[in-house]
Each structure stands twice: as C-alpha cells, then as structure tokens.
Amino acid sequence: MQKWSAVVFYALLVCAIALPRKAGDNEMLLTVMWMLYTFLSVYIAKYIYVIIDMIACIPCVVHRKRIKTISVIAFVVSVFTFAVMWWGALVDRFMIDVREVEIARTDIPKSFDGYRIVQISDLHTGTFGNDTAFVSRLVDEINSLSPDLVVFTGDIVNSRSYELTPHAAPLSRLRAKDGVYSIMGNHDYGDYATWDSAADKRKSVRYLKDLQSSMGWKMLNNATAYIHNGVDSIALIGVENIGDPPFPMYGSLTKAYPTPSDSLFKVLLTHNPAHWTDSISGNMDINIPLTLSGHTHAMQMEVAGLSPAAMRYPTWGGLYADADSTHQLYVNIGAGTVGFPARIGAFPEVTVLTLRHK
Numbered sequence: 001m002q003k004w005s006a007v008v009f010y011a012l013l014v015c016a017i018a019l020p021r022k023a024g025d026n027e028m029l030l031t032v033m034w035m036l037y038t039f040l041s042v043y044i045a046k047y048i049y050v051i052i053d054m055i056a057c058i059p060c061v062v063h064r065k066r067i068k069t070i071s072v073i074a075f076v077v078s079v080f081t082f083a084v085m086w087w088g089a090l091v092d093r094f095m096i097d098v099r100e101v102e103i104a105r106t107d108i109p110k111s112f113d114g115y116r117i118v119q120i121s122d123l124h125t126g127t128f129g130n131d132t133a134f135v136s137r138l139v140d141e142i143n144s145l146s147p148d149l150v151v152f153t154g155d156i157v158n159s160r161s162y163e164l165t166p167h168a169a170p171l172s173r174l175r176a177k178d179g180v181y182s183i184m185g186n187h188d189y190g191d192y193a194t195w196d197s198a199a200d201k202r203k204s205v206r207y208l209k210d211l212q213s214s215m216g217w218k219m220l221n222n223a224t225a226y227i228h229n230g231v232d233s234i235a236l237i238g239v240e241n242i243g244d245p246p247f248p249m250y251g252s253l254t255k256a257y258p259t260p261s262d263s264l265f266k267v268l269l270t271h272n273p274a275h276w277t278d279s280i281s282g283n284m285d286i287n288i289p290l291t292l293s294g295h296t297h298a299m300q301m302e303v304a305g306l307s308p309a310a311m312r313y314p315t316w317g318g319l320y321a322d323a324d325s326t327h328q329l330y331v332n333i334g335a336g337t338v339g340f341p342a343r344i345g346a347f348p349e350v351t352v353l354t355l356r357h358k
Helices: 002-018 026-056 058-062 068-090 133-143 161-171 198-214 274-280
Strands: 097-105 116-120 149-152 180-182 217-219 223-229 232-238 266-269 290-293 318-321 328-331 349-357
Touching: 026 058, 026 068, 097 328, 116 133, 133 161, 133 349, 161 198, 180 232, 198 217, 274 290
Parallel strands: 097 349, 116 149, 149 180, 180 217, 232 266, 266 290, 290 328
Antiparallel strands: 116 349, 223 232, 318 328
C-alpha cells in the first residue's frame, strides 16, 4: 500500500511540474498550485517523521531496542505538521487581520491629525478563481472601518489581467472619503505569463488599468495626487514597480514627484520594500516621511512575529524607521496568496494607519 501511495503522489508531482504554468490559463495555474501543495503537505510531514524517528533508532546501532517514545513524538509532530498546513490552506488564508498602527510625527499637518488611511496589498485575485466570497467580505470589513483614504499597494492578479474580472464588482464597493488609490506590483505586468506577442501583453496591462478605473480606483502610475483636508494638503505619490532583481524595474520616483526634497508631507506607495531600503532610508535628499509597501507576504508564514521572509527581506512586515526616524516604512503582508494556496499564521492583513500630529 505504501509503495502504491508513493507512486500516486510522485505521479502527482511529475504532472504538476509538467503542466504549462506560464503558457496555461489561470485554471491551469490553480491546478498546479493545489497539486504541488497536496504533495508537499504529505511529504514534508513524512520526512519530518523519518528524521525524528531516526533518533529513536540510534540504540539499534549497539544492538539495543529503539526508543518508542521518540517514535511516538515523531508521529505526533508529523500529523501536527500536516494539519497545520491544511489549516493554513482552508482556514488561515480567510481570517482577516485588522492591524491598527499610529504614525505620530511633528511634520504631519495639523488638519490631518486623526486621518485614517487603510492599506491593503497583494490580493492575487486569480488564486480565488471565480469565488468572490472572500474579496466581498474583505471589502465589507474595510468599509466598516470608515477610512478617509484606501490605498492598494500592488499585485492585484497573479499573471493575467482577466483574473480580476469577477472581483471587480465587489472591489468597486470600496468606499473612502478621499477615494481609493492603487499602484502596480511585479505580478501586474504579465511578466509571469507566456504571450503570443508583445501586443497581447500590452493589451492585458491596458485592460488591468481600465478595469481598475471602472471600479472607481485611481491608479498612480509614476504619478502624484494631492489630498486636501482643512487648510492643509499632503502628497500621495505612486510609483510603478521598483525592486531588487529578478523583479523588473518600471518605476521612477523623480517622474512621479520631481522635487522629493521639498517640505510637503508625502506618502509614497511603492510595491517592493526594497525600494525604501535601497533608495529612501537614510537619504537626506529625499523628504518622504512615510512609505507604504507590500510584496513580501511574510512568505505566507508567520509564527509569534517570526517569518522566514526575514531571511530575504530586512523589512518584511510591520513598521520600520531609519536611524533618526526621518523616513518610516510600513509593509503590509498582503491579503491573497501566490505560489502555494495557504497562509500559515500570516493572516490576510488590513492595515489602518492613523496619522497623528505631535
């Protein structure tokens, strides 16, 4: 029986690897994701059992009995790992986490004291297919927070713009006093799909922009919007994707805002937090007090504030500041999934950033 189960699961793996992920449609991508996740959930649990159980077998080297207690522990840990992985796929990835963050600074205009910005990121709507239940619930949650402004910091699809189509209706229900603004993420340009021609790729990107416009969202593609409140104003800057390799570079801060050293309070939307780390943090020629990013997903795994994303990104989730707190960064860990359809502890995040003049 074990041999046949191994044959079945490895056949599953071979099929998943062989299927055309980039050339295929979104349904093909979802099939591959779930096949790979099923395989990994079984074999990660199995290998954990084998590794721990090897310790139980050490006495056998000197002709003594294996330590049965360790074998039992191996079995329990293995079953627990399998359960956690599927809990992350079936439960955790739908558990919305609303995080309240205060940004208190002397350079925040007085009229913006108490101003509420709600940030969401990395929806990857294609992973939900045509099921709009979660996205609709996410919109209801955001609207209940009575935001002054809603911002989306990129990656609304996995690879093809039509993935957004079934979710456009619920997302168009987002409401905020000063509107909904969005930027592009690395997945939004079609770089993860195979196209018949460059014109088809451009058409897909155009459709994504048109669809967001029809939703009532205002895209900031290397552009700036000015938000007025009382007698004061702030600049909301949006750049296209800027990040570290292998992610393509499309953005330009100087194109979006030619005078970043001026005294106006500015909020920058940039998808990849590497942009802040590499170019803004510690740079006295850039006066951008607050940057909002996404991209990392916390690698969709977070336990007790720890995530494997920390090995890849020094700023992977939460609030950061440079040495003298001139520049601050908030990284939202996203609401969707990509790569594998689960979130283990890294719940879908809605961030409420309240500005405070001090």
